[in-house]
Amino acid sequence: MKKENHRSILAILAAISVLFVLLSGKPGNAQGIRQTGSVDVGSSLRALSPTENPNQWWAFSFPNQLLRISLLGLREGTIEYEIPESLQVDNPLTTVSGLAYHPLTDTFFISTTEGDLRRHQRMGNLLVTLSVTQFPGSLVTPPEMGNLKIHGVTVNNQDEIVITSDNHVLTLDENLTVLSQFTLDTMPGLAPPLGIDFNPGNGRLGLISATTSDIHTYQGETPVATATLDGLVLSPQADFCWDPEHGTLIVTEANSDDSPDLFLLSLTADPQIFTVTTSRDTGNGSLRRALELANENIIADVITFGDNLFPPFIRLTSNLPPLTEGWITIDGDSNQDGTPDIHINANLSQIPLRGLSIASHRNTVRGLGFSGIRSTGIFIRQAEWNVIESCYIGVNSSGEATQLQGGHGIHLIKEAANNRISNSVITGWNNDGIRIENKCHHTIIEGCRIGTNQDGLFSVGNGGSGINVLFSNGHRIGGSDPGQGNVIALSGRAGILIESRNAMGPSSDIDIQANIIGADPSGTLPLGNGLDGIRIFECSNIRIGGSTPDSGNRILFHQEFGILIQGANTAGISTRHNITFANQKPGIGRFFGAQNFINPPIFDDPSEFVLDGLFVRISGVGQQGSTIDFYRVGNSQQPNRQGETAQFLASGRASNLGLFDVELPGALSLGDAITAIQTDPQGNSSDYSGNSMIPDLPRFSVRRGTVNSGAGPLSDVLTINGSPGDGSRTLYLNVGEPITAFLDGPPSRAGMGSPFALYVWRGPNLVEDLTPLPFQAGNLIMPPPFSPSPRQPKVILNNIGFTTSLGEPTASSTPAPTQLMSVPSGVSRPGTFVVQGLIRDDATETGLRVAVTNAVVVEISE
Numbered sequence: 001m002k003k004e005n006h007r008s009i010l011a012i013l014a015a016i017s018v019l020f021v022l023l024s025g026k027p028g029n030a031q032g033i034r035q036t037g038s039v040d041v042g043s044s045l046r047a048l049s050p051t052e053n054p055n056q057w058w059a060f061s062f063p064n065q066l067l068r069i070s071l072l073g074l075r076e077g078t079i080e081y082e083i084p085e086s087l088q089v090d091n092p093l094t095t096v097s098g099l100a101y102h103p104l105t106d107t108f109f110i111s112t113t114e115g116d117l118r119r120h121q122r123m124g125n126l127l128v129t130l131s132v133t134q135f136p137g138s139l140v141t142p143p144e145m146g147n148l149k150i151h152g153v154t155v156n157n158q159d160e161i162v163i164t165s166d167n168h169v170l171t172l173d174e175n176l177t178v179l180s181q182f183t184l185d186t187m188p189g190l191a192p193p194l195g196i197d198f199n200p201g202n203g204r205l206g207l208i209s210a211t212t213s214d215i216h217t218y219q220g221e222t223p224v225a226t227a228t229l230d231g232l233v234l235s236p237q238a239d240f241c242w243d244p245e246h247g248t249l250i251v252t253e254a255n256s257d258d259s260p261d262l263f264l265l266s267l268t269a270d271p272q273i274f275t276v277t278t279s280r281d282t283g284n285g286s287l288r289r290a291l292e293l294a295n296e297n298i299i300a301d302v303i304t305f306g307d308n309l310f311p312p313f314i315r316l317t318s319n320l321p322p323l324t325e326g327w328i329t330i331d332g333d334s335n336q337d338g339t340p341d342i343h344i345n346a347n348l349s350q351i352p353l354r355g356l357s358i359a360s361h362r363n364t365v366r367g368l369g370f371s372g373i374r375s376t377g378i379f380i381r382q383a384e385w386n387v388i389e390s391c392y393i394g395v396n397s398s399g400e401a402t403q404l405q406g407g408h409g410i411h412l413i414k415e416a417a418n419n420r421i422s423n424s425v426i427t428g429w430n431n432d433g434i435r436i437e438n439k440c441h442h443t444i445i446e447g448c449r450i451g452t453n454q455d456g457l458f459s460v461g462n463g464g465s466g467i468n469v470l471f472s473n474g475h476r477i478g479g480s481d482p483g484q485g486n487v488i489a490l491s492g493r494a495g496i497l498i499e500s501r502n503a504m505g506p507s508s509d510i511d512i513q514a515n516i517i518g519a520d521p522s523g524t525l526p527l528g529n530g531l532d533g534i535r536i537f538e539c540s541n542i543r544i545g546g547s548t549p550d551s552g553n554r555i556l557f558h559q560e561f562g563i564l565i566q567g568a569n570t571a572g573i574s575t576r577h578n579i580t581f582a583n584q585k586p587g588i589g590r591f592f593g594a595q596n597f598i599n600p601p602i603f604d605d606p607s608e609f610v611l612d613g614l615f616v617r618i619s620g621v622g623q624q625g626s627t628i629d630f631y632r633v634g635n636s637q638q639p640n641r642q643g644e645t646a647q648f649l650a651s652g653r654a655s656n657l658g659l660f661d662v663e664l665p666g667a668l669s670l671g672d673a674i675t676a677i678q679t680d681p682q683g684n685s686s687d688y689s690g691n692s693m694i695p696d697l698p699r700f701s702v703r704r705g706t707v708n709s710g711a712g713p714l715s716d717v718l719t720i721n722g723s724p725g726d727g728s729r730t731l732y733l734n735v736g737e738p739i740t741a742f743l744d745g746p747p748s749r750a751g752m753g754s755p756f757a758l759y760v761w762r763g764p765n766l767v768e769d770l771t772p773l774p775f776q777a778g779n780l781i782m783p784p785p786f787s788p789s790p791r792q793p794k795v796i797l798n799n800i801g802f803t804t805s806l807g808e809p810t811a812s813s814t815p816a817p818t819q820l821m822s823v824p825s826g827v828s829r830p831g832t833f834v835v836q837g838l839i840r841d842d843a844t845e846t847g848l849r850v851a852v853t854n855a856v857v858v859e860i861s862e
Contacts (some may be wrong), residue, residue, distance in 0.1 A: 034269035036248070037079040038260035041069065045252040045261045046237040047099030047110070047195070049154070054245045056084075059252060059262070060099050060110070064089040066127055069262070079264055087127040089120070097237060098152035098195065104159045105174065111163060113193070115147030117176065133176050140168045140181060152196035152239060157203060157382070164194040164207060169218075182221040193236050195252075201244025201326035201361035201384075208251070210234040215249070217298060219324070227298045232263065244361045245385060247300060247327050268327055271300035276342075279309060281317050287344075291321045291328075300327035305334055305342050312397075316346045322357035323383075333367025333390055338423065339399070339454070340392050343369035352406070355393070358383045358416075365389075371396050377409045377429070380416040380440075388421045392454070394428035399454030401428030404463055409433045409450075412440040423447040423483075425454050426462075433462040433491070437470035445477045451490040451529075456521040461490030465497040466517075466529065471505045478515040480551040485514035489527035494535040495558075498542060506569065508541040513551040518558050518583075526557035526582065533558045533583070538567035541683065545576040549648050552577030561589040562644075568593040572683040576629055577648050586643025588677070588687040600689035601628050601660065601678045616664040616694060618674065622654035626678040630664055633673040633691050643688045645675060654678070668694055 045067075047060040056070045068085040098111035108120040108127065119130040135148040148165035156162055160179065161172040167184040184194075184207070195208040205218040213234050215227045232251070240251045247268035253261055274293055277285035287303070294301035305312075332342035346353040355370035355377045362385045369392035370377045377393040380386060393409045395401045409426040410433070412419060417440055426433045426448060433450040436443050450466040453459045466488040467477060477496065478485040488495040495517040500506040516523055517533040533555035536542060544563060545552040555562040555578055562580035565573050565588070573595060580587030601622035622628050630652070631645035652662030664674070673691040 034266045035077075035263060036266045036269075037074045037077050037264040039079040039081055039262045039264075040260045041067070041081075041083075041262060044235075044237070045239075046096045047152075047239045048241045048250060048252045049099045049101045049108075049197075050241050050243070051101055052103055054243060057241060057250060058099060058101055058108070060093075060096050062094075064092055066099075066108070071264070074264070079262065087122060087125055089127045090129055093118075097150060097193065098154075098163070098239060100153040100155050100161065102155050102159065102161070102174075109153050109155075109161055111150035111153040113149050113151070115149055117150055117153065117161075117163065135163075135165065135170075139170065139178055140165065149192075151193040152207070154196045154198045154205075156198040156205070157200055162196060162198065162205065164192075164196045166192050169196075169205070169207075184216075195239035197239075197241040199242040199244055199326075201242065202324045203359070203382075204324075206240070206242060208234070208238060208240045210236050210238045215240065215298070225296050225298050229265075244326050247362060267298060268300040271302050271327075271329075272297055273302045273304060275304050275306055276309065277306045279311055279314050281315060287314055288320055291323070294328045295321060295323070295325045297325055301325070301329070303328065303330045305332060307334065309342070312341055313343050313345055315348045316344060316353050317349055319353050320344075320356055322359045323363045324360050326360035327362045328360075329364040329366070330368065331364075331366045332369075338367075338390050340367045340369035340390065340397070342367065343371065343392070343397055345370075345372040346374065347372035349374075354379050357381070358386050361385050363387070365391060367391065369397060370394065371401075371405075371428075373406045376407050376411045377426070378411070380410070380412045380419060382414050383416050384418045386416075386419045388419070389423050391424040393424060393426045395425050395453065395459075399425055401453070401460045404428055404430045404460055407431050408435040408464075409462065410435070412436045412443060413438050415439045415441075417441040417443075420444040420446075421448060425449045425452075427451050427453070427459045427490070428462070430463045432464040432468040432497075433466045433488075435464075435468045435470075436472050436475065437468075438472065440472045442474040443472075444475070445486060446479050446484040448486045450486055450488045451495075452487055452520070452527065456487040456489075456516075457525065458527065459490060461492065463492040465493040466491040466495045467497070469496075469498045469507050469510065471500055471507055473507060473509045475509075476511045476513070478513045478553070479511075480513050480546060480548060485516065485553075487519075487521055488515055488517045489519065489529060491529040493529070494531045494533070494564075495529040495555075496534045498535070498539050499537040500539055506539040508539055508572075510539075510542045511546065512542070512544045512553060513546050515553045516556075517553055518556045519554065523554045523556065523579075528557040528559060530559060532561045532564040532589075533580070534562070535564045536566065536570060536573055538569050539573075540570065541572040543574050543576075543683070545574070545578045547576065549577050552579060552648065554578070555580045555587070556582050558583040558585075561585045562587040564589045564591075565594040566591045570594040571596055573685060574679050574683045575677065575685040576627075576679060579631075579645050579648070581634070581641065581644040581646055583644070586688065587645060588643065588685075590687055595684045595686070596680075596682070598623060598678070598680055598684045598686045600686040601626075601654070601676050603674075603676070603689065603692045606692050606694070616668050616674075617661065618664060618692075619659070619661040621658050622660055622678045623680050624654060624656055624658045626654045626658075626680045628652050628654060628660055628662065628676050628678045630662065630674060630676045631688075632668060633675050642691055643675070645688065649674070 041061065045059040045061055049058045051058055051068060056068055059067050059069055061067050066087040066089065067083050070082050070084055072080040072082060074080070093110065093112065095112045095114055096110055097113045100109040102109060106121070107130065110118045110120060112118070115134045117133045117135065120127045121130055135150065137143055137146055137148055139148065150163050150165050152164045154162050156171070159174070161176065163170050163172065168181055169184065170181045171179045173179055191209050191211040193210050197206050199206055203219070204224060207216045207218070208214070209216070213229045213232050215229065217224045234253055238252055240249060243250060247266060249265040249267055251263045251265065253259065253263065272294070274290040276287045276290050280286050282288055290303045294303060332340050334341040344355055346355070352374035354375045355373045356365065357379045359381055360383050364387040365378065367390050371394065373394070378388060388410065392399060394405065406429055408431045409429045410421060412435070415438070421434065421444070427450065434445060445467065449456050451459065451461040469475060496512060498507050498510060512534065518528045519525055520527060534544060560583070562583045563575055563578070571594070575588060601620055603618060603620040618630070628651065630649040632647040632649055633644060634641060634646050649664045650662060652660050654660045672694045674694065675688045675691050677686055677688050679685040
């Protein structure tokens with residue numbers, strides 16, 4: 001791309017003021033529009049039109065060049081820009097008066113003052129003429145002589161072409177047939193020539209008059225407001241376009257002198273402030289009147305509420321005016337504590353009313369409460385970049401809902417894109433808490449309570465789903481950063497429902513992260529949703545959870561599945577790092593061919609697992625190149641239940657052969673169950689594998705040091721592999737070396753032999769903190785009904801050869817070295833276990849008191 005190095009000259013230092021003309025035609029209060037920059041592109045620009053990118057514009061520059069100008073930023077009042085594309089016109093033009101880009105057909109319309117309207121198309125770097133149309137004066141009423149002098153052209157939100165001709169505005173279809181027209185005589189002071197643009201932010205038509213340096217706005221055929229650009233002298237070829245996304249106005253001056261060609265004006269600087277001073281629904285000082293005034297303004301507006309407004313309830317008798325101008329902020333959080341201070345109620349109305357409607361870009365609604373609404377709480381249609389934050393939608397001033405009402409809490413429809421809903425309570429609606437449909441792309445929902453009260457606890461919920469997404473893409477529900485997750489519970493249907501419908505197309509590219517679905521914010525109080533936590537039907541590329549543990553959702557206490565994935569066309573649904581337990585059905589269900597039939601991973605024989613307290617090594621077979629996530633199964637209510645997860649452990653990857661070998665952390669204990677889920681490179685996740693129990697293999701965490709002897713005589717010595725365990729030694733054994741032990745008793749007991757058993761312990765410190773290992777395998781049996789130690793060991797290693805019916809060790813007249821086990825091969829790192837010799841004291845009355853006489857630490861090494 002060619003980078004232009006022109007530096008603009010700041011031509012206008014005087015402040016630019018605005019004169020508003022309301023519906024009555026009387027001037028309003030003047031407001032300043034701050035000039036933020038200007039630029040000289042090296043030749044006079046005669047027309048301007050937005051492209052598909054809101055940061056770029058098409059401008060016509062002589063000799064016969066169409067430039068795509070991209071603004072990079074501002075520096076000291078100078079616009080930094082580049083020209084990524086330049087097109088040459090195939091036949092010369094000298095009297096260009098207007099330019100419009102038609103995105104539906106990817107064509108350009110260029111108007112001339114001689115009455116031509118030319119249609120052009122890009123072919124490489126050439127702008128080729130497709131047709132030339134002249135409009136006779138007989139098209140307008142009253143008829144004029146000769147051809148119409150077309151001063152400007154634009155495209156409206158219906159993809160219709162709109163032109164200005166003297167004091168007329170004509171709307172044309174794609175074939176340039178006149179659909180409608182009206183005269184401009186009702187707007188005082190309006191004079192040609194007129195540049196024209198359509199503002200997609202509020203659906204208004206804007207006209208700029210070079211003779212008076214005015215910008216005029218129309219809603220349909222009704223004049224709304226006039227902004228006078230004081231100090232900005234325009235040439236007859238001047239044009240402009242709105243940038244409603246950023247609140248700016250771009251004006252081409254089109255002079256032939258050395259002054260700048262392009263000016264950037266801010267519509268958001270020095271906003272008009274309207275203060276609501278009464279709780280009445282109508283009249284001066286009311287919220288309704290403030291909305292009317294804000295909608296009549298061109299620049300940004302802020303609606304605040306007086307400190308002495310009492311009661312802080314506005315009871316509607318009819319629908320409030322929708323937000324149509326854009327860049328309007330309604331701030332009902334007077335004390336800035338994050339909760340509403342102003343509440344809108346419609347209980348007095350005899351007909352269903354909406355709480356608020358938004359039909360323009362870049363509005364913010366903050367700190368309002370809506371209750372008693374029998375239609376939709378907040379309705380957003382064809383409006384982008386709006387923010388709803390810190391609102392109570394469906395609840396009273398205490399953040400509670402007492403009964404179901406209305407339709408949807410928030411309803412986004414028909415291309416209402418790039419909107420954000422945050423830190424709000426949305427509950428008590430007959431249908432969905434939030435409904436997003438019909439190409440309303442890129443919605444963000446974060447930090448909300450949906451279906452609960454403000455504390456995330458019991459409420460009446462929502463009758464439909466908490467969030468319902470239909471045929472719209474690119475949303476983020478929750479998020480891995482602190483405070484972004486939502487609490488979604490107590491819905492009549494699913495917590496989150498994502499679906500396609502008929503020919504509208506599937507919903508896709510959606511992130512659902514760090515939400516608590518079906519429980520209170522602590523994740524412990526069972527609230528549930530009526531069906532599944534998340535239900536997906538015939539949609540694709542949806543990420544439930546993410547690549548880090550912080551992105552996982554907690555999906556709990558549902559009547560059916562935690563996550564249900566349905567439909568043969570449902571693919572690319574990844575489910576990672578989620579915790580799903582205490583649901584009536586498994587954590588994940590897949591039906592009707594969803595997810596390309598990907599199956600869960602398969603573990604090797606559990607007897608091959610390696611456990612040493614620091615880690616568990618687990619291996620098996622998965623899909624080639626898949627990512628495998630491992631979880632501990634179970635919770636206090638339902639331990640080791642199939643298809644559920646209680647704790648994420650670790651992730652691994654299957655090789656090109658589909659094999660995996662992964663180390664899991666040492667938080668696991670013998671007897672814990674493990675499950676896993678795999679996600680292929682295309683983003684398809686399986687459901688959970690079958691549970692696999694941690695096997696009872698005696699491999700323990702590394703410990704060194706003395707294990708103190710317990711009570712009892714020290715005359716008996718426990719010997720392991722020929723080395724006496726005197727309570728202060730660490731014995732080292734090699735992998736594969738057999739472990740043998742015998743007890744050498746004193747002469748007084750040699751004749752009867754001293755019975756003993758070997759107890760195995762594990763713990764972070766010395767013997768005082770050792771905890772018993774709950775396992776049983778090989779030579780390990782459950783203990784007899786006596787307690788050999790205050791710590792209640794769970795396992796006896798007893799291989800002397802004689803036991804009673806109770807499993808109690810008995811005397812051996814000829815104690816001899818006895819092989820207990822071999823150190824298994826394949827141990828990946830050293831491990832240790834503690835062996836304590838226990839002596840039965842036959843002198844006691846019951847004969848069951850056993851004293852610890854010796855202990856030794858044995859370390860297994862490679």
